[in-house]
Amino acid sequence: MKTLDIRDLVHFSDDExxxxxxxxxxxxxxxxxxLEGAQGVGPIRDDGADGIVVVLAGEVATQVGKGRARxxxxxxxxxxxxxxxxxxxxxxxxxxxxxxxxxxPSD
Incomplete structure (x- = not known):
């Protein structure tokens, strides 16, 4: 079994x-x-995969299909x-x- 510390992957960039x-x-x-400042990702879509989004820090404006939430x-x-x-x-x-x-993801 391999464990990972997620904090090792947390790095921010002013550019993207x-x-x-x-x-x-x-x-x-x-x-x-x-995500820093007004940065965002998407829209992204995969017809063959389900996903979950978990906010670990901060606040994120999220849209899934037509549904929106902060x-x-x-x-x-x-x-x-x-x-x-x-x-x-x-x-x-x-x-x-x-x-x-x-x-x-299939891409």
């Missing part, structure tokens, strides 16, 4: 969101997304296969998001 793969398995994939630390949302996901930092503080997808 930082995305670091956490786990890349045959049936599961995850990444840490670090998520705070420890909040989570499901991203069903086929729906677009868009996330952006929603505060002056940096945000850290865990994105988990199964099966791994």
């Amino acid at each position: 969101p930082r995305r670091r793969t956490l786990i890349e398995g045959e049936r599961l994939w995850s990444e840490i997304v670090c 998520m705070k630390q420890w909040e989570t949302v499901e991203v069903p296969a086929g729906l677009e996901l868009t996330m952006r930092n929603a505060s002056d503080e940096p945000a850290v998001v865990l994105l988990v997808v199964a099966p791994p």
